[in-house]
Amino acid sequence: MRLDDRRYPPTRFARFVVDGDKCNACQKCVETCPGQLLEMAGELPVNKHDTGKSALGCIGCKNCYAVCPESAIDIRGFYQVEGGFYQTQLRSPALPNPFGEPESPAFEALEPRLTPVEKVIYTRRSNRLYKKKKVPEELLRRVVEAGRFAPSQGNSQPWSFVVISDRDLIDRIGAECARRVAPVSKLYLESGDKKRSVFKTLAVNALARLTPNNFDQRLAHGIDTVVSGEKWDMFLHAPTLILVLGDKRSIGDPLIDAVLAAHNMVLTAHSLGLGTCYVGFVKMLNTLPELRRELGIVWPYKVMTSIAIGFPRTRTDKAVARERPKVTWFPADRSGPRQE
Ligand SMILES: Cc1cc2nc3c(=O)[nH]c(=O)nc-3n(C[C@H](O)[C@H](O)[C@H](O)COP(=O)(O)O)c2cc1C
Ligand code: SF4
Ligand code: SF4
Secondary structure, eight states, rough: OBOOOGGGOSSOOEEEEEEETOOOOHHHHHHOOOOOEEETTEEEETTTTBBBBTTTTTOOHHHHHHHHHTTOOOSSSOOOEOSSSSSOOEEEEEETTTOOOOOOOOOHGGGGGGGGHHHHHHHHHOOOBBOOOOOOOOOOOOHHHHTTTOOOOOOOOOOOEEEEOOHHHHHHHHHHHHHHHHHHHHBBBBOOOOOHHHHHHHHHHHHHHGGGGGOOHHHHHHHHHHOOOOOOOOOTTTTEEEEEEEETTTSSSSSHHHHHHHHHHHHHHTTTOOOOEEEEEGGGGGGGGGHHHHOOOOOOOOEEEEEEEEEESSOOOOOOEEEOOEEEEEEEEEEOEEEO
């Protein structure tokens, strides 16, 4: 089944382009694409939704580019909603440019001038290709320990972690969470029945306004991948999964503190040569009381997010271009505001 583009606002997706002279047909890009958009057409990968006029689904994450061993991939353009409720605010992508040069330099030229922390920040990519090899507990401890030293509102440290390396348990969490999210992707899929299609379009538009965080079309692609892809595993076959929990009673917004702890862990993991990928669908665990109890997740804790972690099967950590946000400066000499 295809995602139904009548339910999309006017959107320009990024475009996957491959250089046939360089590609060695290893299929790593096909395996890693979070929207499972790519397939092999003979010896070359293509976006199966690319009709020539439009290429549905590509969010421009450049994870395919990051895993390609032959530098054969170019991602052209970027994800842009041109109008309406979801109109995007970001501008065309650029490579890291911390020294504000007129043009972003090639990353290799920039690297010698960066601190070790900057290098990890710019090269970390979500890793979706893992070795089966278990991560030794000493390394996992180093990662989790970094979480404990994140800043938190009022020093409340409102977090708790569950570290799971039991394959069967990870699989069961994935299957149960996928079952819970499946109905959402159905709303975005084509249906032969015209009446149902009209109903779905109305429903998606209403839900997108009422609860935009749960009904973005990019999320629909991810859900479709998770529930329909036979080869796709919600936790990406990673040998370990870290659940990041937050204390619901905490000061301000405990989600912020929990995610700061999570990102300390993610950056530390990459500095140690591990690969990680956040998996947000795990939040469905909050609607599964039995499984939650089995995992020892009790009030006042709530699952905020999760991190799949393991040894990367191929090199994934590579700098990529990212869109540019608007930045407003108010300099000390009061010459501002100046917008970039
Ligand atoms: C909170 C959060 C949840 C995410 N959930 C998923 C997920 O369920 N599955 C997945 O493949 N990627 C997931 N991602 C990874 C994003 O797709 C990825 O960060 C984004 O495309 C940018 O790519 P990069 O991490 O390589 O820079 C998630 C990222 C964040 C921050
Ligand atoms: S940029 Fe991301 S979404 Fe687009 S084809 Fe590559 S991996 Fe898939
Ligand atoms: S990862 Fe690169 S070399 Fe491998 S199939 Fe994709 S484009 Fe070709």
